[in-house]
Amino acid sequence: MKLPHNISRIEAFSDGVFAFAATLLVVSLGMDSSDSIMDVDLKSFVGFAISFFVLFSFWYLHYNFFRRTKYMDNWIITCNAILLFVVLYYVFPLKSLINSWFEDQGMTYDRLAGLFELYGIGFGPYFFMLFSYVL
Secondary structure, eight states: OOOOOOHHHHHHHHHHHHHHHHHHHHHTOOBOSSOOGGGBOHHHHHHHHHHHHHHHHHHHHHHHHHHHOOOOOHHHHHHHHHHHHHHHHTHHHHHHHHHHTTOSSOOOHHHHHHHHHHHHHHHHHHHHHHHHHHO
């Protein structure tokens, strides 16, 4: 016997994970030695802003999927868990990449290649999970 899953609980957990990822972005926002919010480094703020809007776009895709579906099974819950893991883990490499644009020496080719490999490993499963929702 299959029991129906509660979509609102899955959405609430997912929203909590997205909120936690956004909180981690804010907490890691670079500040000088003073505790004033006015002393935030502009370069760090640009990295935060771009990372936040990428995170928001992922949340919006997630939101649209759950608004359009009425069916929930263990496969969708598993895909959602993997998707949330990838979102939570890959927030920081994106911010590191953006912050490297503003470094004086820049990023070495080896480090940049490693970062893009990390993205390929992360974003491949993310979009596969979104694609598997449709199937």
